[in-house]
Amino acid sequence: MEKVKVNETFEEAVKSLYPKAYNEEVRKWLISRYGAGQAEKIWRQVQESYLDYLADAPDYGGKRNGHASAIYGGLLIFALYSSLPDQPPVGELQGFVQNLFMKPFTKLGRIFNLNRAGDMWLINRIFRKSGDRDRKDIEKYPAGFVNVSEAYDKTHHAARYYFTQCPNAEFAKKHGLLHVLPLLCNSDFFGISEIHGQLIRCGTCGNSDRCDYLVTGNGNPIAQEYETVTDDGGFLVSRKKCE
Numbered sequence: 001m002e003k004v005k006v007n008e009t010f011e012e013a014v015k016s017l018y019p020k021a022y023n024e025e026v027r028k029w030l031i032s033r034y035g036a037g038q039a040e041k042i043w044r045q046v047q048e049s050y051l052d053y054l055a056d057a058p059d060y061g062g063k064r065n066g067h068a069s070a071i072y073g074g075l076l077i078f079a080l081y082s083s084l085p086d087q088p089p090v091g092e093l094q095g096f097v098q099n100l101f102m103k104p105f106t107k108l109g110r111i112f113n114l115n116r117a118g119d120m121w122l123i124n125r126i127f128r129k130s131g132d133r134d135r136k137d138i139e140k141y142p143a144g145f146v147n148v149s150e151a152y153d154k155t156h157h158a159a160r161y162y163f164t165q166c167p168n169a170e171f172a173k174k175h176g177l178l179h180v181l182p183l184l185c186n187s188d189f190f191g192i193s194e195i196h197g198q199l200i201r202c203g204t205c206g207n208s209d210r211c212d213y214l215v216t217g218n219g220n221p222i223a224q225e226y227e228t229v230t231d232d233g234g235f236l237v238s239r240k241k242c243e
Helices: 010-014 021-034 036-056 068-083 090-101 103-108 117-140 167-174 187-194 221-225
Strands: 146-149 159-165 197-200 211-217 226-230 236-240
Touching: 010 036, 021 036, 021 068, 021 090, 036 068, 068 090, 068 167, 090 103, 090 187, 103 187, 117 146, 117 159, 117 211, 159 167, 187 197, 197 221, 211 221, 221 226
Parallel strands: none
Antiparallel strands: 146 159, 159 211, 197 211, 226 236
């Protein structure tokens, strides 16, 4: 369990678990939607919910986990949505969440383009290194990501890997938050698009037995063979186009 000390403040508990800017962005979003007065009340509830979630979460390794921002930032989104008084349609938060998490991809897209062979080679190397780190982490923190790397697809110039366990998905299932999980999963499609790529994903750990990644340039012929649709659970999924 990620231990929360007695009387530990929210700021102390989340320090270094995810970027500090996330908190300010959430507060700005709350103010824009609910007004300053109500936003502060909701923000206090978000903090209380987050601490409750953190206390009930398995030991993911804290800031030592290579995916700390994704895991603990995900808890922030769960706490945010569960604290909203009007419980709006989950999709109304998608733009906010994907912009919150995927800003690095937006910046990278100014110089990085997955339609270039060199950039595809580099992203595959990054994915493989991340997978190696995940496999080391899972030995210490069994509740984390279980990453399975696949060989680079030279035929299609595509990087492939998948997760058979996702801590965000497992937490969502345990706490009745599976309907909120698409906010996290769907953001991956946006992030890859920002670096001029296409994510081809047939399922996630929230609606399937694994979360698969096939990443290639958006101009690659294989990208044109698929369309992205929304399933009944709100998850974006890739489906082969009918001939």
